[in-house]
Amino acid sequence: MHLVVCVKQVPDATEVKVDPVKGTLVRQGVPSIANPYDMHALEMALQLKDEHGAKITVLSMGPPQATDVIKRSISIGADDGRLLCDVAFAGSDTLATSYILSQAIKEIEKTDPVDIVFAGKMAIDGDTAQVGPGIATRLGYSLVTYCLGIDGIDTGRSVIKARRQLEGGCEVVEADLPVLITVVKEANEVRYASLPDLIKSIRSDVTVWNKEFFELDIPQCGLKGSPTQVKKIFPPPPKDVTPEIMNTGETGLDEIANTVAEAVSKAGIL
Amino acid sequence: MKERFDVIVVGAGPAGLAAAYTTAKAGLKTIIFERGEFPGSKNMFGGVLFAHSLSEMFPDFWEEAPLERALVEERYWLLSEDSATTFSFKTKSFGQPPYNGFSVLRAKFDRWFAGKAVEAGALLVNETLVEKLIQKDGKTIGVQTGREDGDVYGDVVIVAEGVNSLLTKELGIHEEWRGNEVGVGVKELISLPKETIQERFNLEGNEGIAMRILGTTRGMTGGAFLYTNKASVSIGVACMVEDVSNECVCPNDLIDDLKNHPMVKPLIAGGSTKEYSAHMIPEAGFRSIPELVHDGLMIVGDAAMLTILITGEGANLAVTSGRLAGEAAVKAKENGDFSANGLSSYKEAMDESYVIKDLKQFKDFAGYFHSNRDILNLYPSLLNGIVKQVIATDGLPRSEKIERAKAMLKEKKSYWQLMKEAWHGWRSIR
Numbered sequence: 272m273h274l275v276v277c278v279k280q281v282p283d284a285t286e287v288k289v290d291p292v293k294g295t296l297v298r299q300g301v302p303s304i305a306n307p308y309d310m311h312a313l314e315m316a317l318q319l320k321d322e323h324g325a326k327i328t329v330l331s332m333g334p335p336q337a338t339d340v341i342k343r344s345i346s347i348g349a350d351d352g353r354l355l356c357d358v359a360f361a362g363s364d365t366l367a368t369s370y371i372l373s374q375a376i377k378e379i380e381k382t383d384p385v386d387i388v389f390a391g392k393m394a395i396d397g398d399t400a401q402v403g404p405g406i407a408t409r410l411g412y413s414l415v416t417y418c419l420g421i422d423g424i425d426t427g428r429s430v431i432k433a434r435r436q437l438e439g440g441c442e443v444v445e446a447d448l449p450v451l452i453t454v455v456k457e458a459n460e461v462r463y464a465s466l467p468d469l470i471k472s473i474r475s476d477v478t479v480w481n482k483e484f485f486e487l488d489i490p491q492c493g494l495k496g497s498p499t500q501v502k503k504i505f506p507p508p509p510k511d512v513t514p515e516i517m518n519t520g521e522t523g524l525d526e527i528a529n530t531v532a533e534a535v536s537k538a539g540i541l
Numbered sequence: 542m543k544e545r546f547d548v549i550v551v552g553a554g555p556a557g558l559a560a561a562y563t564t565a566k567a568g569l570k571t572i573i574f575e576r577g578e579f580p581g582s583k584n585m586f587g588g589v590l591f592a593h594s595l596s597e598m599f600p601d602f603w604e605e606a607p608l609e610r611a612l613v614e615e616r617y618w619l620l621s622e623d624s625a626t627t628f629s630f631k632t633k634s635f636g637q638p639p640y641n642g643f644s645v646l647r648a649k650f651d652r653w654f655a656g657k658a659v660e661a662g663a664l665l666v667n668e669t670l671v672e673k674l675i676q677k678d679g680k681t682i683g684v685q686t687g688r689e690d691g692d693v694y695g696d697v698v699i700v701a702e703g704v705n706s707l708l709t710k711e712l713g714i715h716e717e718w719r720g721n722e723v724g725v726g727v728k729e730l731i732s733l734p735k736e737t738i739q740e741r742f743n744l745e746g747n748e749g750i751a752m753r754i755l756g757t758t759r760g761m762t763g764g765a766f767l768y769t770n771k772a773s774v775s776i777g778v779a780c781m782v783e784d785v786s787n788e789c790v791c792p793n794d795l796i797d798d799l800k801n802h803p804m805v806k807p808l809i810a811g812g813s814t815k816e817y818s819a820h821m822i823p824e825a826g827f828r829s830i831p832e833l834v835h836d837g838l839m840i841v842g843d844a845a846m847l848t849i850l851i852t853g854e855g856a857n858l859a860v861t862s863g864r865l866a867g868e869a870a871v872k873a874k875e876n877g878d879f880s881a882n883g884l885s886s887y888k889e890a891m892d893e894s895y896v897i898k899d900l901k902q903f904k905d906f907a908g909y910f911h912s913n914r915d916i917l918n919l920y921p922s923l924l925n926g927i928v929k930q931v932i933a934t935d936g937l938p939r940s941e942k943i944e945r946a947k948a949m950l951k952e953k954k955s956y957w958q959l960m961k962e963a964w965h966g967w968r969s970i971r
């Protein structure tokens with residue numbers, strides 16, 4: 272089996288601030304991490320590899336520093352990686368990004384057909400959840416979103432059985448291979464690298480593909496190929512709430528608990 | 542793990558990075574372990590990097606390192622409830638090469654420094670905790686990390702794990718630091734527009750100021766600081782752990798005291814807190830420095846308690862000690878002798894350097910403050926009271942004012958006591 276996992280490098284969401292004057296994201300000095308959902312997608316692929324044997328190729332589009340997320344993936348068991356990096360890709364929205372990634376997967380397929388493409392449920396810096404489905408559509412793959420786990424692969428019939436996360440439940444589906452699967456974080460716990468594997472990954476050379484390495488219609492890439500435009504970014508205005516300090520001495524705990532419960536239900540929080 | 546290294550460095554702070562850079566550059570096979578996501582990710586300090594230590598390794602580092610401002614003014618504030626007496630020294634010359642010091646944010650700076658070590662050939666392994674030093678026949682021969690298959694062997698281990706030095710404690714090289722040997726520092730990073738900082742602190746271009754503040758620690762041994770960055774200020778306070786725990790004060794309250802002091806408040810008005818951090822700081826100086834060299838082992842930086850409170854130095858001592866340990870490892874490699882004897886040039890070089898000389902000079906200083914609580918409790922307000930009495934123009938004849946000032950002083954202290962304290966204070970720094 273050949274599994275491709277899409278991993279994005281994102282700014283650590285806990286540290287991103289919005290510039291109140293310019294209305295843009297302040298990314299300078301903010302550490303980058305591998306999009307957490309993507310790592311759960313990789314773990315799902317690794318578990319398949321453990322069980323059935325597979326080759327895992329990690330694919331990322333981003334700036335040169337995004338080699339870090341590919342190395343991290345290699346440290347826990349991915350076999351190979353490609354970083355798609357070119358100024359022509361900068362500013363891509365979800366449409367352009369899914370185009371570029373699917374073109375790269377087509378190129379990879381030329382030498383090594385792909386059975387499953389994995390992606391995270393969404394990236395934590397955009398929260399769109401569009402790129403995975405976009406790739407599936409372009410490649411004509413079947414699509415399983417919000418995947419919690421893979422229960423079986425029937426190579427004879429070329430189908431996969433998977434569990435999907437629903438609100439308040441779980442759905443078991445079958446999908447034809449090749450398939451694109453997007454993964455939620457409840458799916459698994461991501462493993463740690465052993466020291467020798469970690470060191471090997473630090474020393475590994477990541478293959479970088481610029482726009483010359485695979486077939487691309489350049490007008491569909493980058494800013495030019497991106498119909499979505501971010502007009503404005505702003506932090507939601509803080510709610511104007513004045514805390515009320517209640518004294519247990521006067522009223523007793525029960526009454527305070529009641530007051531709080533009432534206020535919470537009135538505010539529609541529960 | 543099978544692979545061996547010449548040098549294993551534990552901790553990618555200034556001390557460990559200086560050591561790793563030095564050994565890697567000389568061609569020794571060097572590995573650095575850092576428990577944080579990347580060097581600097583877990584690190585904080587007040588904010589002044591004195592330039593000399595780094596320029597010995599990178600002559601023009603200011604042209605490429607991520608620095609905030611070149612500090613052209615050192616201002617000392619003695620604060621009482623609503624007054625301040627100030628001493629300040631400012632010189633434009635500190636704003637030019639070779640510079641005196643820079644304000645620095647560790648997350649960026651440590652990362653840059655680590656890049657230098659990696660360029661020189663060191664192998665940097667992040668997110669990996671060193672749990673133990675591996676010993677054989679009383680000699681350190683490697684480290685045990687928290688990862689699977691995580692034992693690594695090498696000729697020498699350089700411990701640069703900072704003040705919370707568990708590894709060397711476990712070997713029995715030193716005891717657990719006592720409450721009067723370490724302090725706790727808390728700091729907030731408050732963002733302010735660049736123009737506001739220029740105006741409030743009277744700065745031009747890339748100039749910055751370092752302020753050291755006494756009198757806001759409720760009498761506990763400690764002090765506060767405020768350093769300007771490009772578009773933020775680092776403001777914080779550090780106190781001896783023993784005092785903080787005896788007085789049951791939450792360090793957080795101390796920083797609130799500071800921020801709400803009428804002299805400090807306007808300096809940070811309108812700013813928003815971007816970061817809050819806390820860290821321990823070695824305070825006992827020379828007396829608690831452990832043996833620096835052992836068989837197969839050297840200790841550098843805060844792990845060896847190398848800080849000088851009075852001048853706010855630590856990072857520069859860390860860099861210098863790391864470099865000297867690195868040089869000793871290179872020498873030991875040439876001679877093929879990594880025993881304590883083979884590594885002894887580290888200790889000799891340290892004794893010759895400003896690091897140990899200055900630490901010796903100030904060896905009684907922290908103790909002096911600690912045992913003379915009046916210095917922080919009484920003197921700032923007494924001084925402010927006297928200065929106010931003398932300066933206020935209120936219709937009283939000057940002769941009368943001076944008499945009153947004397948009386949204020951005498952009410953609190955006899956001349957004999959004053960002289961005694963001054964003498965001890967003087968003795969503590971010479």
Ligand SMILES: Cc1cc2nc3c(=O)[nH]c(=O)nc-3n(C[C@H](O)[C@H](O)[C@H](O)COP(=O)(O)OP(=O)(O)OC[C@H]3O[C@@H](n4cnc5c(N)ncnc54)[C@H](O)[C@@H]3O)c2cc1C
Pocket residue numbers: 551552553554555556557574575576577580581583584585586587588589590591669670671672701702703704725726727728777778779820821822841842843844847848853854855856857858859
């Ligand atoms: C509030 C405060 C203000 C300060 N202000 C100043 C100042 O203005 N100027 C100045 O020069 N100094 C200042 N200092 C002192 C200065 O921060 C230290 O002296 C300096 O950081 C020491 O460097 P180091 O490399 O020895 O240790 P650290 O900077 O503490 O670095 C230790 C590194 O080791 C890592 N580590 C620890 N244990 C392990 C392990 N077991 N395995 C793997 N990695 C590990 C840590 O994550 C860290 O990266 C201040 C300190 C404090 C607390």
